[in-house]
Amino acid sequence: MFDLRDLYQQVIVDHNKSPRNFGKLEFFNHEADGYNPLCGDRLHVYLNVNDEGLIEDVSFEGEGCAISVASASLMTDTLKGRPVSEFQQKFEGFQHMVTADLDETPDEEALGKLAVLSGVREFPSRIKCASLCWHTMKSAIENSKEAAKTE
Amino acid sequence: MFDIEQIRSDFPILAQQIYGKPLAYLDNAATTQKPQCVIDAISHYYECDNANVHRGVHALSERATAEYEGARKIIAGFFNARSEREVIFTRGATEAINLVASSWGGANIKAGDEILITHMEHHSNIVPWQLLCERTGATLKVAPINEAGELIIEAFDDLLTERTKLVGVVHMSNALGTINPIASIIAKAHAVGAKVLIDGAQAAAHLAVDVQALDVDFYVTSAHKMYGPTGIGVLIGKQSILESMPPYQGGGDMIRIVTFEKSEYSELPYKFEAGTPHISGAIGFGKAIEYIQSIGFDAIGKREKELLAYATTKAEGFDGLRQIGTAAEKACVLSFVLKSVHPHDLGTIVDREGVAIRAGHHCAMPVMQFFKVPATARASFSVYNTEAEIDALFIALKKAQDIFA
Numbered sequence: 001m002f003d004l005r006d007l008y009q010q011v012i013v014d015h016n017k018s019p020r021n022f023g024k025l026e027f028f029n030h031e032a033d034g035y036n037p038l039c040g041d042r043l044h045v046y047l048n049v050n051d052e053g054l055i056e057d058v059s060f061e062g063e064g065c066a067i068s069v070a071s072a073s074l075m076t077d078t079l080k081g082r083p084v085s086e087f088q089q090k091f092e093g094f095q096h097m098v099t100a101d102l103d104e105t106p107d108e109e110a111l112g113k114l115a116v117l118s119g120v121r122e123f124p125s126r127i128k129c130a131s132l133c134w135h136t137m138k139s140a141i142e143n144s145k146e147a148a149k150t151e
Numbered sequence: 152m153f154d155i156e157q158i159r160s161d162f163p164i165l166a167q168q169i170y171g172k173p174l175a176y177l178d179n180a181a182t183t184q185k186p187q188c189v190i191d192a193i194s195h196y197y198e199c200d201n202a203n204v205h206r207g208v209h210a211l212s213e214r215a216t217a218e219y220e221g222a223r224k225i226i227a228g229f230f231n232a233r234s235e236r237e238v239i240f241t242r243g244a245t246e247a248i249n250l251v252a253s254s255w256g257g258a259n260i261k262a263g264d265e266i267l268i269t270h271m272e273h274h275s276n277i278v279p280w281q282l283l284c285e286r287t288g289a290t291l292k293v294a295p296i297n298e299a300g301e302l303i304i305e306a307f308d309d310l311l312t313e314r315t316k317l318v319g320v321v322h323m324s325n326a327l328g329t330i331n332p333i334a335s336i337i338a339k340a341h342a343v344g345a346k347v348l349i350d351g352a353q354a355a356a357h358l359a360v361d362v363q364a365l366d367v368d369f370y371v372t373s374a375h376k377m378y379g380p381t382g383i384g385v386l387i388g389k390q391s392i393l394e395s396m397p398p399y400q401g402g403g404d405m406i407r408i409v410t411f412e413k414s415e416y417s418e419l420p421y422k423f424e425a426g427t428p429h430i431s432g433a434i435g436f437g438k439a440i441e442y443i444q445s446i447g448f449d450a451i452g453k454r455e456k457e458l459l460a461y462a463t464t465k466a467e468g469f470d471g472l473r474q475i476g477t478a479a480e481k482a483c484v485l486s487f488v489l490k491s492v493h494p495h496d497l498g499t500i501v502d503r504e505g506v507a508i509r510a511g512h513h514c515a516m517p518v519m520q521f522f523k524v525p526a527t528a529r530a531s532f533s534v535y536n537t538e539a540e541i542d543a544l545f546i547a548l549k550k551a552q553d554i555f556a
Contacts, residue, residue, distance in 0.1 A: 005554075065496045066493055066496045129495065
């Protein structure tokens with residue numbers, strides 16, 4: 001049986017307490033809203049993809065449980081500075097990890113620190129908390145805007 | 152005499168372990184557990200008496216009909232309806248409200264009319280009226296609540312005018328536990344000529360309801376929050392009003408004569424019960440009500456007050472806990488948020504300690520908006536709960552705080 005600490009590892013507790021890349025970006029050219037009507041979690045992601053296709057900056061804001069906040073924090077950390085073309089692969093890798101059979105060991109090399117979230121597999125009702133930010137990011141990337149927005 | 156051990160042994164589901172810990176089921180506002188007598192009544196129906204009702208002349212159909220109508224009689228007596236004809240079986244409180252909004256509302260509500268509800272309604276007593284207002288051009292008015300989660304009576308009185316055609320009020324709030332003063336609300340509404348629907352989904356297992364003494368026009372509830380099965384509930388309406396209402400759904404059982412030119416509808420209550428009903432559900436509902444009667448509301452009320460008082464005292468002494476809903480008149484619900492722990496994380500953590508609570512918006516999003524919280528954790532009590540289970544909850548809450556410390 002999983003211990004609660006497998007879900008609420010220190011890394012997750014830390015990212016929840018002090019989320020990275022939290023708040024609105026000054027310059028961004030992609031954004032999207034994410035909402036989980038079941039639990040009321042709300043999320044908004046911003047990203048700035050430059051002409052070379054690199055995710056120059058990325059951030060999120062919103063409110064949610066520790067799993068959803070930590071997942072968004074870890075996701076933005078992972079994507080920052082990476083080519084946007086890598087997103088789909090990372091998205092699929094994450095989805096696979098959180099829905100895989102319990103006896104499958106997460107591919108820590110490919111997932112990096114995202115692997116700390118593999119514990120949600122044991123908690124089916126919480127998988128959506130972890131994956132909300134990834135779906136939100138996917139829709140932000142797919143619905144690109146022409147010009148960067150400044151506020 | 153109130154014998155908690157006997158009562159707990161009536162509910163076979165309670166004697167189990169969750170993750171190696173004794174189950175503490177504190178999610179009774181979502182649904183209650185079922186006593187053995189209800190489970191047995193449903194099994195017995197399928198094992199011995201299963202047949203369609205109101206049709207066959209054979210023995211099984213006679214028995215099924217007698218049991219189904221027997222349940223209606225038990226329910227009519229429980230709520231003190233004038234007759235069984237006032238008791239309409241529905242899928243639950245939600246369908247009962249939709250029935251009234253669609254049938255009575257469709258025939259009686261027009262542009263310029265107002266429907267008055269409160270800020271503490273469950274979505275099921277908001278959305279059907281919104282749909283009716285969209286169809287007819289009527290206006291939905293909402294009476295506000297205060298910081299304790301109580302209806303502000305003066306504001307309600309101001310909103311109640313001769314334009315008000317229907318008042319819809321929850322008897323007991325599922326999200327806050329607040330008990331509304333429905334007798335005076337009904338009297339005031341009638342004084343301006345409005346009809347009243349009371350949503351009793353949360354109340355009917357905890358409070359005695361006498362629809363005649365209340366003079367309520369429509370009272371709705373669901374069996375599954377009263378130790379009965381899911382998928383069955385009732386609309387109890389005044390016969391004179393129900394008779395004037397058009398059918399809600401068409402089909403078998405609700406007609407007297409069908410030709411392609413015109414059909415004649417059945418008498419009450421069958422006019423509103425199209426199709427083969429949830430026969431086993433009705434039988435289980437009747438048995439659940441007999442179970443409540445066997446304990447009695449005096450004993451139930453006394454016990455549930457003790458449990459709420461015990462839990463409230465613990466909550467008040469718990470560092471970082473904010474109660475949501477502190478009405479002077481409340482029952483069975485402890486809704487709260489904990490500083491630094493989101494309700495969903497709480498729900499998961501206490502579950503691992505065997506404690507089942509609800510985390511979320513409780514289908515009452517406007518209540519969450521009022522208190523400016525995205526969600527709450529809610530422990531809700533029933534007659535079979537114990538102080539030890541409440542202790543288990545607070546030990547688990549402490550554990551959650553430690554994880555996030």
